Amino acid sequence: MNADDILAADAAHVWHPYAAVGATPFGVVTGAEGVRLEFADGTVAIDAMSSWWAAIHGYRNPTLDAAAIDQLGRAAHVMFGGLTHEPGVTLATRLAAMTGLDHVFFADSGSVSVEVALKMALQFQRGTGHPERTRFVTIAGGYHGDTFGAMSVCDPISGMHSMFTDVLRQQTFLPRPPAGLDVDIAAWSTECASILDGLDDVAAIIIEPVLQGAGGMYIYPPAAVRWLAEQASDRGWLLVLDEIATGFFRLGETSFAFERVGVRPDIVCVGKALSGGYLSLAATMCTREVSDGIDASESGVLMHGPTYMANPLACAVANASLELLATHDVPDRIRAIETGLTSGLAPARGIPGVADVRTLGAVGVIQLEHPVDLPSATRAALDHGVWIRPFGHLIYAMPPFITSPADVEQIAVAMLAAAKASAA
Numbered sequence: 001m002n003a004d005d006i007l008a009a010d011a012a013h014v015w016h017p018y019a020a021v022g023a024t025p026f027g028v029v030t031g032a033e034g035v036r037l038e039f040a041d042g043t044v045a046i047d048a049m050s051s052w053w054a055a056i057h058g059y060r061n062p063t064l065d066a067a068a069i070d071q072l073g074r075a076a077h078v079m080f081g082g083l084t085h086e087p088g089v090t091l092a093t094r095l096a097a098m099t100g101l102d103h104v105f106f107a108d109s110g111s112v113s114v115e116v117a118l119k120m121a122l123q124f125q126r127g128t129g130h131p132e133r134t135r136f137v138t139i140a141g142g143y144h145g146d147t148f149g150a151m152s153v154c155d156p157i158s159g160m161h162s163m164f165t166d167v168l169r170q171q172t173f174l175p176r177p178p179a180g181l182d183v184d185i186a187a188w189s190t191e192c193a194s195i196l197d198g199l200d201d202v203a204a205i206i207i208e209p210v211l212q213g214a215g216g217m218y219i220y221p222p223a224a225v226r227w228l229a230e231q232a233s234d235r236g237w238l239l240v241l242d243e244i245a246t247g248f249f250r251l252g253e254t255s256f257a258f259e260r261v262g263v264r265p266d267i268v269c270v271g272k273a274l275s276g277g278y279l280s281l282a283a284t285m286c287t288r289e290v291s292d293g294i295d296a297s298e299s300g301v302l303m304h305g306p307t308y309m310a311n312p313l314a315c316a317v318a319n320a321s322l323e324l325l326a327t328h329d330v331p332d333r334i335r336a337i338e339t340g341l342t343s344g345l346a347p348a349r350g351i352p353g354v355a356d357v358r359t360l361g362a363v364g365v366i367q368l369e370h371p372v373d374l375p376s377a378t379r380a381a382l383d384h385g386v387w388i389r390p391f392g393h394l395i396y397a398m399p400p401f402i403t404s405p406a407d408v409e410q411i412a413v414a415m416l417a418a419a420k421a422s423a424a
Contacts (some may be wrong), residue, residue: 003028003040014120018160022077025380027040030060035400037387045387047396048411052305052389053213053245057324058400064276067320075173079142080106080309087315092283094322098255101285105302106310110244110271111145113282114206115302117267118149121204125289125298129407130236137196137237139228140176141317142207143214144242149177153206155215173200175222181360185223190369196231202266204238205231209257210360213245217365219358222261229263238266238290244282248261248273250327250398251388252361256324266290276321279314333401337362340405341397344412351416355393362403366395366419373422380421386414395419 011022028040033092035058037047050056057064071087079087090260104171105120107113118136125133136153143159144150151161152168153375159166165251174192177185196202209225212218232239244357254260267290272283294302308314341364348357348366356367373388381388388397395418397411 006040013064026382031392034058034060035403036189037326043382045382045385046403046407046411046414047398048381048386048388049133049416050273050278050398050400052272053250053305053398054272054275055224056248056250056273056401057276057321058402059277061276061324062277063324064317064320067316068278068313071316074311075310076114077308077311078202079307081305084311085315087308087312087319088310091310091315091318091322092341094319095270095283095285097283099321100264101268102288103286103291105284105286106306106315107271107282107284107304108306108308109145109315110269111147111150111282112280113244113269113271113284113307114144114150114242115152116204116284116302117240117242117269118153118204119285119304120267120286120290120294121206121304123297123299124238124293125203125294127295130203132201133237135199135201135203137170137172137174137199137202137205138333139174139207139224141215141218142210143212143243144208145244146207159215171311172196172202176218177220179218181218181219181221185221185227188224189227192227193231196235199235202235202237202384204240205229206242207241208412209246209261210261211246211251211257211363213268214391215368216392219360225258225261226263229265232266239263240267240269241265242269244269244271249330249401250361251365252338255332274321275314275326278317278321279311281311281314281318296352328401332359332403336405337399337401337403337408340408341412344409345415348416350420351419351423354419362398362401364415366424367414368395368419370395373420376421377418380417381414384414384417386411388418390413390418395422 006028014033030040031038035046036044095104101138141155142156154161156165179378199271229239243256267286270283316325345357348354355367355369379391
């Protein structure tokens, strides 16, 4: 099909994320290489989104391509029920070594990995003699996925799933911590403690550490994560960290945000960048204490099992991706991206209608005082050779880790143009 035929068929049959049927895409992608997308009309644009934060090594990476081709010559998929295979075992071993969490449960997507984490917490509490502990505590502003369990711990008021609040399990939401990395949390923690005191039905606290992603690219103090970890430990609850967006160096300095914070989580969810953006793959990891508690529950097993669990093709590519992370100086690359975004986005503070500008690791954000004019902002960025996907009040970038300083500068220029177009 040519581009016009593709768009016509798309309008007739395809549903895109968070869009109405028939919504017109901004372009037809025909190829990608490095950090650039190629469109049917000849446009070439830097992908400042890393394909929704996943393609951290860019496109057509020769190491990842070779891993996929090699695995295709062996087996693209085999069920994980009652069988095992080298790519899955190797990946689980790598993830356990990276996180210090003993056991790895593979899932299809980030949302499913959160569902698994919630089940783990519930079964752990049942297996350790606390079946009454069925509630989850989280903080306002969070986002954990689109499935029902995950939606229940997303922000019920300002989140994108607020229309489902009446049919979701009611969880306990603490106020959002104050913004910034080094701000004082005394008043916040006092308010939170008054909410937590007296709760006797909580299975776990679940949060995105340091950076809330789709809930607003909101940066909050590591001290708040540490405080919540202490509360969970003191009260016999589990600590679940959703690192689907923050894992694998996205925030710089460390592989995972929990290392930066200095806490020991009981359960961690990862996804997105796990397979370098090649195939859908996620994982839920837990400590031996958690798995022992689940073993002691009435079922004696963790009650979940996706059809494509530990897909060998995805696991083989994920192993190659982790090898690239281990052999390249990723923290230096992230620091260079952060420096470029910080300086490049600084002029946005002078644009009318801009409420805030912030960066952390390979994340750069321009927050407006009003909702972004999505068509105008996106078109303005494309006119500057950059693909972005703003949402809500945010124009943001989470570029691939291989993005050069010159390309980071171009991304910043495009984001400034998008902010101006949306403010007009």
